[in-house]
Amino acid sequence: MDQLKRQAAARALEEVREGMQLGLGTGSTAKHFVELLGERVAAGLKVIGVPTSEATRLDAIRCGVKLTTLDEIDHLDMTVDGADEIDPDFNLIKGGGGALLREKIVAAASDRMIVIADDSKWVPTLGKFPLPIEVIPFGLGATRRAIEKAFAACGVSGQMAVRKAKDGHVFVTDGGHWIVDAQLGRIVDPPSLAKALSAIPGVVEHGLFIGLASSAVLAGGEGIRVIERRKPKGD
Numbered sequence: 001m002d003q004l005k006r007q008a009a010a011r012a013l014e015e016v017r018e019g020m021q022l023g024l025g026t027g028s029t030a031k032h033f034v035e036l037l038g039e040r041v042a043a044g045l046k047v048i049g050v051p052t053s054e055a056t057r058l059d060a061i062r063c064g065v066k067l068t069t070l071d072e073i074d075h076l077d078m079t080v081d082g083a084d085e086i087d088p089d090f091n092l093i094k095g096g097g098g099a100l101l102r103e104k105i106v107a108a109a110s111d112r113m114i115v116i117a118d119d120s121k122w123v124p125t126l127g128k129f130p131l132p133i134e135v136i137p138f139g140l141g142a143t144r145r146a147i148e149k150a151f152a153a154c155g156v157s158g159q160m161a162v163r164k165a166k167d168g169h170v171f172v173t174d175g176g177h178w179i180v181d182a183q184l185g186r187i188v189d190p191p192s193l194a195k196a197l198s199a200i201p202g203v204v205e206h207g208l209f210i211g212l213a214s215s216a217v218l219a220g221g222e223g224i225r226v227i228e229r230r231k232p233k234g235d
């Protein structure tokens with residue numbers, strides 16, 4: 001599986017050009033991309049990156065990739081990031097690693113977002129992977145009730161659990177928030193659910209990425225598939 005992730009990362013690297021401003025994703029697949037990019041930088045390629053998490057920031061520094069912020073530059077040419085699920089409309093679930101907020105900010109600031117993954121992430125319908133919802137700890141009971149209402153209005157339901165870190169403590173995101181993971185099974189209308197969740201005051205962000213991904217590089221046993229989204233970014 002790790003080999004497939006690296007192959008997808010290597011294929012995405014072929015899209016990188018001299019001078020590009022790049023969004024650097026988070027997770028085990030994106031980490032391969034940062035490492036491979038580091039090798040190209042060591043060989044003379046000049047690019048600059050914006051990391052989507054503290055973990056990626058440290059990886060990029062270790063790999064010699066020059067970094068900047070979205071305060072210093074006004075757009076990114078391309079973001080390369082992993083995903084937990086991708087559907088045929090290029091809706092994504094992200095946030096399995098807890099980086100969804102920065103990942104979404106960076107993807108939205110990019111001209112293109114390439115999703116890299118092993119092909120098990122390509123699914124007919126989103127929802128088997130628990131949907132991460134980043135929340136403010138204050139008033140969480142009220143926020144959870146509002147989330148349940150949004151689920152009902154969008155025809156989904158399922159258990160919610162506050163994410164725990166490996167040490168048993170509540171997982172805290174880079175932004176200092178918590179994550180509620182929702183086991184929805186099948187998300188019938190991802191764009192409507194995304195809109196409903198975004199309207200809840202205690203929800204900082206959610207892991208549904210709608211209209212952001214422009215292509216997917218999927219590595220599987222039979223090779224690499226590059227699938228382009230037909231609709232322009234933002235639709």
Ligand SMILES: O=C[C@H](O)[C@H](O)[C@H](O)COP(=O)(O)O
Binds near residue numbers: 025027098
């Ligand atoms: O918060 C984490 C990110 O959204 C990751 O890109 C996503 O969870 C996929 O991670 P991985 O490549 O490790 O499966």
